[in-house]
Amino acid sequence: MTSEIILEARELTKNFGGITALSRVSFSVNRGEVLGIIGPNGSGKTTLINCLTGFVRMSSGEVFFKGKNISNKPAHRIADMGLTRTFQIMRPYFSLPAYKNLVIPLFAPRARRTGGWRGGGKLGDRKTVSIDILEEIGFERDSFVPYKIASTLPTGYLKRLELARCLALKPEIILCDEVFSGLSMSEIASMVPLMERLQMEGITLVMIEHRLRELFQVANRIMVMNFGVKLFEGTPQEVMANEQVKKAYFGSEEVEEVMHYA
């Protein structure tokens, strides 16, 4: 694995009024690796992604993507550079069929510039290309799932659709916000190889997860957050052995001790 840093955050801070959602978080992601971010509810994981992708303005700090400062740039500009994200609460275009959902990212400037998916985007028929992408990501073509209206699709397919929307842009890095949550065990089992395949294709992944077992299978490195602070960073084995992490997850006897980390 090359050790080129593709995404770097320095002293990232976000205040919502008086509440500090993120406090001086610094981390970096190497090209081609899978970074897992874990932490209890409300620890600032989603806010972190929102800040990185420009959906929320950060209060202070800097973000570098491929060496360029992208702090507080508009969200569409950041996505256009190849830094894409999925949403925890799925945001499909409910009134459109699944395959037409993908026509929209394929119409985006980045997809047209990069030649789209397998050279289809610029001149090719976007609808055909989108069905190809959907098939690749687990929409069975024969069962006509790609033609169903998005509002009638079950959660598992919507999560895949979120991923497919990122893939249509030919991204360099995908920030996945809880792609496993709300899925059944069998659905998760079929998602894990998909994530591994994305990594094989050279896409860097940052995954926020609560499903630790599956995350530890995929991730190279884990970052633990609590109360908006980076608590610990290391390999899955180190994380499991760490005392601080256990306390953050299972609670501590003394309240002061938890507050100490905040």
Add this chain to the structure above:
Amino acid sequence: MSSTHRRKERIDRGIKVRTDGLYALMSWRELSYLTVPRLVLILGILALPIVMPGMYWQKVITIVCIYAMLAIGFDFLAHYVGLVSLGGAFFIGTGGYIAAILNSSYGLPPLLTIPIATILGAAICTLLLLPCLPLRGVYFAIVTLMYPLVLARIIEALDVLGGTDGIMGVDSFASSWVEQYLAVTMVLIFLFGLRRLVNTDIGLVFRAVKDNDQAVRASGMNISYYKAVAVFIASAMGCLAGACLVHIYMWAGISLFALDFSIIPIAATVIGGGGTIVGPVLGCLILVPISELLREFGTLRIVFYSLILVGFIVFRSEGIMVFGERKYHQFQRWVRV
């Protein structure tokens, strides 16, 4: 007892399914299933100026077309882009005043003033609405409603552009036939053009902005740009209508900013069926002549008018076109549950 245990089942007609995605039409019947409703609409609208008795009703048809252009624009913005616009009067006023100034001050013929007013007016409207494009729902509606009110008061207070008297002596069209057929063909062009546009790829982007603008941003697209394009299209239609209106009345005044131009398109969309684009045209074809017929009741006109509107909203809230399409494409039957 048994009545509570049955429900209505709606099934697509076989001919609809056959003609839907496949473009290999096998028989005259299938061919006519698709073309007859469209032909009836096109020929019907084209025939309207001929069959109308007298000048007065021909004028009404032209006014119907003016409102129809606004209503198509409203329907497009509200149901395909997610911007509820009350700016009908704003578009009419901008287009109308530009055409009037070009004609009376610079002596350009209607053949030139109308296209210039359309493009220039749409550009001005889009530019003025640009700061409020991030707004959604009722907030956008309030801002678009504010513009015509403000502009009318500015013209009145500063006594510019003819003040309360307006700009008089604007050229009329060569003949009333030119005037009617210009309006009628423009409505048809916009109608079928927009129906085509919303199904192209950029049309899908518009619909995506309505469904979920954050996801569009996450795909690396500037939603303000696409909203601006949509507003430009809708305001171009409004400005064209305004320019035609000025040449029909041979006068431009602050009544071009009247709220009728903002409200009637919405009522027509509700009656005709939102999201169909044809619906608003039908709505205008019903509403505007009714309003003319009720003129002899004097001020009671508004009461009858409101009753008709309420009746439609309560009993057929989906709109004529949605209802009609369902009857045409599906059959119903009762099934036991």
